[in-house]
Amino acid sequence: MADHEKFEQLMAIHTEQLFRIAYYYTKDLQIAEDIVQDVFIKFYHQKHYEERGEMKAYLVRMTINKCKDYLKSWAYRKITFQHKFFTKQKLILQDTLIRQDEQALLDDAILRLPLKPREAIVYFYLEEMTIKEIAELLAIPEGTVKSRLKKGKELLKVELQHIEWEVLFHG
Amino acid sequence: MDKHTMQVLQDVSAHKEAIIHKVRQQIQHEPVMAKSKWIYRVVTMMITCSILLFIAWQAAKPMDELVTQDEGEPPTFTKFFQTEVEGKDTAYSNFLPLANYLSQAKHIQYYAPLQGLEAMQSVATSLEDVVHLTDPENLPFQPNIQEVYAVSAQMEDGSKQTQFQFSFKEKSSTGVDLQFINFTVTNVKYNPLASYVKSKNMEETLGMNVSNIGLNFMNPLYYREMLPERGYLYIYYNYDEADKRIYQMATRANEFYSYYNGYVYHIGYQLDGDPQEVQEKMAILARDFILGE
Structure with a gap:
């Protein structure tokens, strides 16, 4: 199976769960979408990664890290502030x-x-x-x-x- | 226990499609992106290397640092100055206490000055890039005396210091210096200008007019105009042939003062003619003497 096909298969299998996880952290569907998209693109560029049966855990960890980065970001704080006051x-x-x-x-x-x-x-x-x-x-x-x-x-x-x-x- | 799924996450197929679609789009653009990133990296590397090279070059050729290297000490002057003579004290500028650095000197040795342009050029050449002797034809007057002095001393901090005075003079038949230009260069361990801050109050109180006309884009060249009503001393070396001794000639003069690459440059002149025109010519000569441009 070509790399591209493997990657497509990977997205088909894991996207839903990663999206749910991203939502648990961000509480925002659009942000969750963006985060999962970033995770897959980052993963695509990490050509050195080899599947050793840990793919799901690896992707979930990447998603969690991205979500936590987002929660620390200025963009998130700004949204929280606006949400709170307006x-x-x-x-x-x-x-x-x-x-x-x-x-x-x-x-x-x-x-x-x-x-x-x-x-x-x-x-x-x-x-x-x-x-x-x-x-x-x-x-x-x-x-x-x-x-x-x-x-x-x-x-x-x-x-x-x-x-x-x-x-x-x-x- | 049944699995609980949040209402909003019960059907995420639309989101899934959107994510996969966006990822595919991004990946299709990936070769272009990778190329541009590579260009950015190369440019960043080039800029970083240029900055590092510039810093290394600056470190290798210090322009205005506090501590100078020992290479500022000219070792071969005794090859030319072989006749030791009597003398007392050292030359300095009265207006800039900084120039009085030689007052710390111990065990001062005086040498008979060498006469003539050729001797001056030989000494200048031995100092390599430290001085750049001016062709007498470019001077704003016709000197009848051209001589070079050397005075060496042991400093309090243990360093050895040698002072050279390249003099062009128009001497009268009675031995009076009617017009003169003295280019004095002294190797120093510390830059005396590093802590020098021009004080406007001091200038106003003492009636001094010190201006920085700039040696180059980094180093200052201070100029003090001679004022007839003020008696700030300018002291330079003169030689009494009969007594075989160096003495200090105390007079008034227009002065330039600078520090460059481990040397203090002190240039004093007293010339006839329009003061403004003479000052402009002398500023060029001073820079030429120090930088050789």
Whole structure:
């Protein structure tokens, strides 16, 4: 199989998951698209990379790093600032509507979590990764993953007091 | 437990298509991009190398550094100046205390001056690129005396210093210097101008008029005009043939002062004619003497 075909296949397999991961960090569909696009282009230029069965983990790590770079960037801070001060009223109205949909409310609560517990929650519950896989991906001890999961769940419980969500209360 | 998927991420096929489409587009442009990046890299490398070469060149040929190299010390002057004579003190400028650097001198040795243009040229040649002797025809007056002096001394810091005075004079029959130009060059261990800051207050208080007319784009050339009502001394070497001794002639003069490549240049002149015209000619001669341009 030619390199070009391999690359096409790679994109076909991994794009969706990388896009979801980028969204968990950036909370913005357009930015998530741009980040995944950058990841693939960077990967395409790294011709020295050889597949040793770690392709998925490698691409996920690249995506996470790009997302974290973005979160530290001035562009992101500017967007956050504008969001905070210019769309406050609009958000309140939207929140009221979203409350009618428990699932949307849960999504919103997850995305509002601080980054570290959010990472643990989304990888464990949404991407169905094991504690060990999360620990390897984030390069942290398994114990740390567990404590972040615990903290994430506690924060979600506070956020979602009036909702009974089986994963959180019985997981 | 069922897998939870965020509502907004339940169908991401449109995003997936968009991403793949954009990546394909980018990759199609990749050869052009790679070529331009390569050009940028080459240009950046060239600029970096040029800057490094310039810095290396500057480091190899210091123009105005604080500490000069020992190569500023001329070692072969005794080949020409073989007759040691009596003497006392050293020549300096009264207006610039900086020029008084030789006052620290110990164990000063004086030599009988060498007469004639040929002797001057020989000494100038031995100093290599330090001095560039002016053809007497280019001088603004007709000298009847052309001589070169040498005075060497041990400095307080242990360095050895030699001072050469290239003199063109119109001497009267009674021995008075009617007109003169003295080009004095002294090797120094430190640049005395490095810490020199022209003080406007000092100039106003003392009535001095010191201006920097510039030796080249990096180094200053200070000029002080002789003022008839002010008695700032200009001291240069003269020779008493009868007593076989060097003495200091104290007078007033227009003065140039500069530092270049480990040497202090002090040029004093007293000439007839329009002061402005003479000053302009002398500025050219001073630069020529130092830089050889």
